[in-house]
Amino acid sequence: MPGPTLSYCAIDFGTSNSAIAIPADHGSSRLVELEAGESTMPTAVFYFAEHEPLAPGAEPPRAFGRAAIAAYVDGYEGRLMRSMKSILGSSLVEQTTDVGGGHAVKFLDVITGYLRHLRHAAETALGAPITQAVLGRPVFFVDGDATRDAQAQASLEAAARAVGLRDVVFQYEPIAAAFDFEQQATREQCVLVADIGGGTSDFSVVRVGPDRRDRTDRKDDILASHGVHIAGTDFDRRIELTGILRELGYGASGPARGDQPPREVPSAVYFDLATWHLINTVYQPGRVAELKNMAAFYADPRHHRRLLRTVSERLGHELLARAEAAKIAVADGADTQIDLDLVERALRVPLSAPQAAEAIDGDVERIVEAARQTVVQAGLTAASVDALYFTGGSTGLRLLTKRLAASFPAARAVRGDRLASVATGLGLHAQRRFAVAR
Known part of the structure; x- marks a missing residue:
């Protein structure tokens, strides 16, 4: 039975x-x-x-x-x-x-x-x-x-x-991805798992192999785990600030007043508009009223007008979604146009692959450094890593995976199912x- x-x-x-x-x-x-x-x-x-x-x-x-x-x-x-x-x-x-x-x-x-x-x-x-x-x-x-x-x-x-x-x-999660990678392992090796999703970039160095696969206790095979709270949503945020919110006044200057140099427009509202779980805080009545009274802060009245339309029409989540789409569009080195017609008729923002790369460069370097530190914590050198296993949605970003692979040139790069390996x-x-x- x-x-x-x-x-x-x-x-x-x-x-x-x-x-x-x-x-x-x-x-x-x-x-x-x-x-x-x-x-x-x-x-x-x-x-x-x-x-x-x-x-x-x-x-x-x-x-x-x-x-x-x-x-x-x-x-x-x-x-x-x-x-x-x-x-x-x-x-x-x-x-x-x-x-x-x-x-x-x-x-x-x-x-x-x-x-x-x-x-x-x-x-x-x-x-x-x-x-x-x-x-x-x-x-x-x-x-x-x-x-x-x-x-x-x-x-x-x-x-x-x-x-x-x-x-x-x-x-x-990266250790789980190592178990997935281990199913195809034909010999014992050290794998560096790069699990880069929407919220975090996680790394683990795990010893895998056919003789270890069925063990229930794998503590001794987990050589190091490390990570940073930087990933795909941070890339989206950088792209939105760089490619979209500048058209709404982010980083712009106010009017000159006497001999005083122009002051930069207050930036808090833009950072909140580019952070998914904070967007709705911008729509609170008191905050909207405050933004309406800030017209004098802007040298270019179009910036203030676009910002108010975004807030009054509650367009924040849609703008962040368009930033994510633009990031995906330039992932393989192409250029794109971000359609902002919902903010202002016929408003479009060009975004090139070099612009996107520059916007996220600092975040990418912090992720790569986290990978290097994971290997150091494992007591290994870069040359000791046999395989580099990519999983997570953000590993579709070619710029990121190329930088990681360049840091471990002796490792065989293997791509798992970006969304299902974990x-x-x-x-x-x-x-x-x-x-x-x-």
């Missing part, structure tokens, strides 16, 4: 995209189809503001993933939430935010609702309840602050337990952790 159904899952809750793995036949795991034909799903939630009256305590209707983004693009009234992972470890996690229709929710409850959606999809695919889970986590949720980093993991664990996952284990590796770890324990 067949044995009992194994009922665990592995969740890759990413800043930009998420995936989940469940047990499969013959002691393996498989990714769940979260949307039609797709095993990964944007980490996005849309709260609909227009709906039937709710019962006391009921939550507003929501859409998840691509459906959430489609609802936002199609112009439904409501609130799109993305990059929720970035609030873990911050004071925002217990704060409430307006989602439209007179409703407000805690940021942590947004994460909880998204995890509940993932768990439901996994249980539907498995045909059984799931109470055990491996969750991926970055090497650092918060750079340089161990207390806040621990708080971030505790918050994510609390959200997981709130949806019914009682036995929760965490694994570093989930696959977490599934392998979950199988070893939960199936073997039975």
Whole structure:
């Protein structure tokens, strides 16, 4: 007779995209189809503001993933939430935010609702309840602050337990990616995993090989892990500040006053407009009123007019999305035009590959330096790294991967599934952790 159904899952809750793995036949795991034909799903939630009256305590209707983004693009009234992972470890996690229709929710409850959606999809695919889970986590949720980093993991664990996952284990995301890489390893080697997603750039040096693959305790094989809280959303932010928000007055000067040199326009509003989870703070009535009274700060009145239109029409998230699209468009060295017709008729901003490269150069160098430091912490030299394994959505940026590969010229560069390698590796770890324990 067949044995009992194994009922665990592995969740890759990413800043930009998420995936989940469940047990499969013959002691393996498989990714769940979260949307039609797709095993990964944007980490996005849309709260609909227009709906039937709710019962006391009921939550507003929501859409998840691509459906959430489609609802936002199609112009439904409501609130799109993305990059929720970035609030873990911050004071925002217990704060409430307006989602439209007179409703407000805690940021942590947004994460909880998204995890509940993932768990439901996994249980539907498995045909059984799931109470055990491996969750991926970055090497650092918060750079340089161990207390806040621990708080971030505790918050994510609390959200997981709130949806019914009682036995929760965490694994570093780049180590999970190393387990995925190990499936193709034919000999023992040291691999440097570069897991560069939307919110963090994480690195691990892991000893892998066919003789180590089935071990349940891999502590001795993990030689070093390191990371920085810089990744794809930071690139988007730099591109928006450089290529879009300068047309709205970022970095511009005010009018000359007597013999005083012109002063730079206050920049706080622009930094908030370029940071996903802070954009809605710009729309607060008091802040809007303050911005309306700042016309005299601008030498070019068009800048102030464009800024006010952006704020009054709540265009901040759309501008950041266009910055992300521009980053992708120039990723392979091409030039692009950013259409800002929604801000001002016929307004377009050219963005060249060299401009984009210059905008993100400092961030890229910090990421590359983190990779070098990981190898140093492992007690190795660059020449000792046998393979460089790329995973995470931001490894599609050729400039970044070329700089990393140049730092480890002896390593064989291998590309995993940019969006699913971590989930696959977490599934392998979950199988070893939960199936073997039975």
